[in-house]
Amino acid sequence: MTATIAEDTLSLAQLHGSLTDPALASMTFLNEIANRFPQAISFAAGRPFEGFFDTELVHRYLRRYERYLRDERGMSQEQVRRTVLQYGRTKGIIHELVARNLAVDEGIEVDPEAIVVTVGFQEAVVLALRALRADHRDVVLAVQPGYVGLTGAARLLDMPVLGVASDEHGIDLADLRRVIDTARADGLRPRACYLVPDFANPSGVTMDLPTRRALLDLARAEDLLVLEDNPYGVFSADGTRLPTLKALDEHHTVVYLGSFAKTGLPGARVGFVVADQPIAEGGLLADQLAKIKSMVTVNTSPIAQAVIAGKLLEHDFSLVAANTRETALYRRNRDLVLAALARHFPDPAGPVRCNAPGGGFFLVVDVPFAADDEMVEISARDHGVLWTPMRHFHDAPAAARRIRLSYSQLTPDQIEDGITRLARFLTTHSTPEKGSQS
Ligand SMILES: Cc1ncc(COP(=O)(O)O)c(C=O)c1O
Numbered sequence: 001m002t003a004t005i006a007e008d009t010l011s012l013a014q015l016h017g018s019l020t021d022p023a024l025a026s027m028t029f030l031n032e033i034a035n036r037f038p039q040a041i042s043f044a045a046g047r048p049f050e051g052f053f054d055t056e057l058v059h060r061y062l063r064r065y066e067r068y069l070r071d072e073r074g075m076s077q078e079q080v081r082r083t084v085l086q087y088g089r090t091k092g093i094i095h096e097l098v099a100r101n102l103a104v105d106e107g108i109e110v111d112p113e114a115i116v117v118t119v120g121f122q123e124a125v126v127l128a129l130r131a132l133r134a135d136h137r138d139v140v141l142a143v144q145p146g147y148v149g150l151t152g153a154a155r156l157l158d159m160p161v162l163g164v165a166s167d168e169h170g171i172d173l174a175d176l177r178r179v180i181d182t183a184r185a186d187g188l189r190p191r192a193c194y195l196v197p198d199f200a201n202p203s204g205v206t207m208d209l210p211t212r213r214a215l216l217d218l219a220r221a222e223d224l225l226v227l228e229d230n231p232y233g234v235f236s237a238d239g240t241r242l243p244t245l246k247a248l249d250e251h252h253t254v255v256y257l258g259s260f261a262k263t264g265l266p267g268a269r270v271g272f273v274v275a276d277q278p279i280a281e282g283g284l285l286a287d288q289l290a291k292i293k294s295m296v297t298v299n300t301s302p303i304a305q306a307v308i309a310g311k312l313l314e315h316d317f318s319l320v321a322a323n324t325r326e327t328a329l330y331r332r333n334r335d336l337v338l339a340a341l342a343r344h345f346p347d348p349a350g351p352v353r354c355n356a357p358g359g360g361f362f363l364v365v366d367v368p369f370a371a372d373d374e375m376v377e378i379s380a381r382d383h384g385v386l387w388t389p390m391r392h393f394h395d396a397p398a399a400a401r402r403i404r405l406s407y408s409q410l411t412p413d414q415i416e417d418g419i420t421r422l423a424r425f426l427t428t429h430s431t432p433e434k435g436s437q438s
Pocket residue numbers: 046119120121122123147149196201229230231258259260261270271
């Protein structure tokens with residue numbers, strides 16, 4: 001029987017197909033659970049620690065940038081006002097400062113003209129995918145498990161995402177080759193492969209150096225771009241940092257997607273894309289992305305850019321230096337989570353095991369049952385602890401019995417308490433008899 005729909009009501013069937021895609025529902029689901037169970041300790045949100053937030057810093061950074069425009073760029077007060085408060089250059093106003101940050105922290109030498117400052121990573125990836133999807137044959141590859149921001153953006157643009165398997169090296173290159181070959185045999189055009197080489201979300205895995213080099217060689221040989229997303233690379237627990245793919249890139253193979261959400265200020269919503277690929281008809285891919293941007297967000301808020309610029313200036317362009325307190329805190333939190341899990345589940349061959357990432361915000365725990373949205377709800381309601389099912393990041397069978405823990409936002413007490421609650425939940429649900437009682 002078909003339900004009658006009132007004349008003034010729209011049906012989802014009349015709207016874009018992405019609106020019923022699970023990728024777009026993932027964030028809403030976790031927010032909704034968190035709102036319903038506010039007492040639950042949350043290992044779900046991948047947000048930066050808020051304890052160091054200070055609105056006074058916004059004023060300070062803004063003043064610092066104004067001083068830079070006046071003293072180092074020779075602008076009059078009127079020009080400063082216009083730069084910060086007027087509509088601005090489509091590609092952004094802080095591209096030169098971003099280029100200096102990339103040189104200082106990442107060893108990436110890039111022409112500032114190849115940078116487009118965006119509204120976070122999210123806009124950057126939308127611009128890149130929009131440009132690469134010439135028609136229905138174009139597909140993007142993505143390492144699985146992968147960030148929902150990529151999957152969701154691709155879905156909005158009707159661009160299929162083909163999953164590539166990952167392993168402890170960060171990507172299974174044999175699988176990448178297989179996916180490329182199969183796609184081509186099916187008449188598709190793999191345009192780019194998206195991945196997070198450093199302390200990935202959600203896996204916490206870091207790609208080793210030989211794999212980075214081999215990936216670049218393979219991508220070049222296969223005429224495939226690499227979309228490198230690097231929001232967590234700064235947060236190395238022991239200070240070891242591998243060169244980014246972009247730093248190793250000698251042939252314009254890598255489009256680098258940057259975000260200041262974790263290293264600058266998430267509320268500023270500033271990110272960028274480095275797209276130095278030459279275009280046959282002239283200019284760079286960045287210029288084409290800017291055309292798209294002019295029809296999406298027109299330009300990234302110059303006020304927000306100015307705040308991020310002030311932070312860069314204040315720390316001599318090093319976000320590694322600017323984040324020493326944060327990095328130490330994330331390392332401490334990671335160690336506390338690992339120690340608490342080891343205390344509750346001492347058997348390294350037992351059913352509850354976790355990886356030990358070298359940095360970032362996330363780790364992954366194997367659990368003895370299928371961890372789905374229903375289990376999240378039970379965990380929040382009955383045990384007061386929230387986490388993210390790996391199912392949200394890919395649908396391979398291996399994901400069913402895995403969860404992601406984010407430890408960036410918690411205090412030591414919350415971690416102790418939260419892991420005790422999690423252990424109780426996992427133990428209760430390890431035995432079917434007990435589990436079915438809850
Ligand atoms: C893998 C990954 N990329 C990018 C981002 C940041 O995106 P944005 O700059 O849009 O906040 C996140 C944040 O959660 C992330 O986990």
